[in-house]
Amino acid sequence: MPTVLVTGAARGIGKSIVSYLAAAGWDVIGGVRTAADAKALSALPRVSAVMLDVTDGAQVAALPEALPARLDAVVNNAGIAVTGPLEALSTADIRRQLEVNVVGQLAVTRAVLPLLRESKGRIVFISSVNGKLSAPMMGAYSASKFALEAAADALRIELRPWHIAVSVVEPAQTDTDLWRTADQAVVDMEAAMTPSHRTLYAKHVAGMRKSIPMSQRLAVDPEKVAVVVHRALTARRAKPRYPVGVATVVQMNLVTTLPTRARDMVLRRALGQP
Numbered sequence: 001m002p003t004v005l006v007t008g009a010a011r012g013i014g015k016s017i018v019s020y021l022a023a024a025g026w027d028v029i030g031g032v033r034t035a036a037d038a039k040a041l042s043a044l045p046r047v048s049a050v051m052l053d054v055t056d057g058a059q060v061a062a063l064p065e066a067l068p069a070r071l072d073a074v075v076n077n078a079g080i081a082v083t084g085p086l087e088a089l090s091t092a093d094i095r096r097q098l099e100v101n102v103v104g105q106l107a108v109t110r111a112v113l114p115l116l117r118e119s120k121g122r123i124v125f126i127s128s129v130n131g132k133l134s135a136p137m138m139g140a141y142s143a144s145k146f147a148l149e150a151a152a153d154a155l156r157i158e159l160r161p162w163h164i165a166v167s168v169v170e171p172a173q174t175d176t177d178l179w180r181t182a183d184q185a186v187v188d189m190e191a192a193m194t195p196s197h198r199t200l201y202a203k204h205v206a207g208m209r210k211s212i213p214m215s216q217r218l219a220v221d222p223e224k225v226a227v228v229v230h231r232a233l234t235a236r237r238a239k240p241r242y243p244v245g246v247a248t249v250v251q252m253n254l255v256t257t258l259p260t261r262a263r264d265m266v267l268r269r270a271l272g273q274p
Contacts (some may be wrong), residue, residue, distance in 0.1 A: 001046075003027040003071050003189075004233065006055055007108055008078030010037035013126060013174055013222045017075055020226035021233075022046040029067060030076065054078045054104030063111045064178075070113040073122040073233050076105040079144075084189045086139040088197040094140050101144035106151060113164075120163040124232050125152050126225070129172040134268045137208045156240060165238035166204050171225045172248040182212045207272025212232045214270075220245055223233060 006019055007031030008014040020027045022045060030041045031052030038049035050066045052059050082089065082097040109123055116123065130138060131145035149168055156166035186209050190198060198205075228242045243249050254263050267273070 001025055001027050002073065002233075003029065003068055004073040004075060005029045005031065005050075005067065005071060005108075005112060006075045007052060007105075008029040008076055009041060009049070013171070013225050014077040015041075016226040017077060017229050018047055018221035019044065020223060020230060024230055026233075030090045038158050052078075052108070054108055055099050057107070060104075060107045060111050063108065064115065065080060067112065067115065069115075070119055071112055071121060072119050073124065074109060074112050074116065075124045075126065075229055075233075076108060077126040078104060078108075079126065081138070082140045082207075083138055083185065084140075084193065085137060085197070085201045086125075087142055088193045088201065094143075097144050098139040098147070101141070102147045102216060103251065105148060113159075115253070117162045118162050122165045122233055123152075123155065123159075124229055125149075125166075126205040126229075127152075127168045127170045129170060129248050129251045131168070132255050133267075135267065136271060137204060150227060153240075164254065167240060167242060169225065169228050169242045169244065170248055170252070171244040172221070172251055173229075173243075174220055174222050174225060180216075182216070183209070186212070203274040207274065210272045211270070220247070228232070 004026050006014055006018050006028060009018045010032045014030070018028050018030045018041065026046065028047045030047060030049050032038050032041055032049050032050070033053045041047055041049040050063070052063065054060065079101045080097065082093050105125060115121070123167060125148055127148050128145045130142040131149040134142035134146065152166050152168045159166060186205065190205050193201070225244050228244050232238055232242050243252060254266060258266065
C-alpha cells in the first residue's frame with residue numbers, strides 16, 4: 001500500500017486529509033506537535049504519528065529516520081494565518097507567518113526528497129485562493145501563499161527528471177476552527193494592535209468583522225479538500241493546480257479577468273474595506 005506523510009495533521013484540513021487517505025487504503029503518517037495529538041491520531045486505522053513542528057530544524061532533520069523505507073507522497077498542509085493590516089504587524093509576526101507557511105513547508109519537502117526520488121513520488125502543497133488573490137487584512141497570509149505557489153512552480157520543473165509530480169491544492173474558505181472562531185480572532189487581532197493603529201484602521205477592522213458571516217456561509221466541508229488531495233495523489237497525470245470547488249474558481253478568476261483597479265474595488269466592497 002502507498003505511504004504518505006501529511007503535515008499539520010492534528011485538526012482541520014490536515015485531519016480530514018489523514019482520515020480520507022487512510023480510508024482510501026493509504027498508510028498515513030501524520031505530523032503533529034504534541035504527544036496528545038500523536039496519541040489521538042495514532043488511534044485511527046492505518047495512521048501513525050510523528051512529532052513534527054515544521055519550524056523545528058532538529059525535528060525536520062530527524063524526519064527521514066522516523067519514516068518508513070518507502071514514502072510515496074508528502075502533503076504539505078501545516079500552516080497558520082496571521083491577520084491584520086501590514087502596518088500593524090510586527091516583524092516577528094510576519095516572519096512567523098513565512099516560517100510556517102513557506103520555509104517550514106520547503107524544509108520538510110527537502111528532507112523527504114531522497115525517499116520520493118526512489119519512489120517517483122508526489123508532492124502536494126495546500127495553498128489557498130489567497131495564493132492567487134491577495135486580500136486586505138490578510139496581506140502576510142496572502143504573501144506566504146503566493147510564495148508557496150512560486151516555490152511549487154520551480155520545484156515542478158526542477159524535479160521533472162526524477163518523475164516527481166508537484167501539485168498545489170487551492171481551497172477557499174473551509175469549515176474549520178479558523179472560520180468557526182473568526183469573530184474571536186478579530187477581537188484578538190484588534191487587541192494586539194497599538195492604540196494608534198486601532199484608531200487608524202478602525203473601519204478596516206469593522207469591515208473585516210462584518211464580512212465574516214459571508215465567508216462562513218461560503219465555507220466548504222474540509223473533506224472536499226481531502227477528496228481533491230486524493231485526486232492529486234492518484235491521477236495518472238497530476239495537474240499543477242487543483243482549485244477546490246466552484247467558489248474558488250470564481251474568486252481566483254478575479255485575478256485574471258478584472259483590471260487591477262476594478263479588482264480592488266470589488267474586494268473593498270466585498271470585504272467591507274474603506
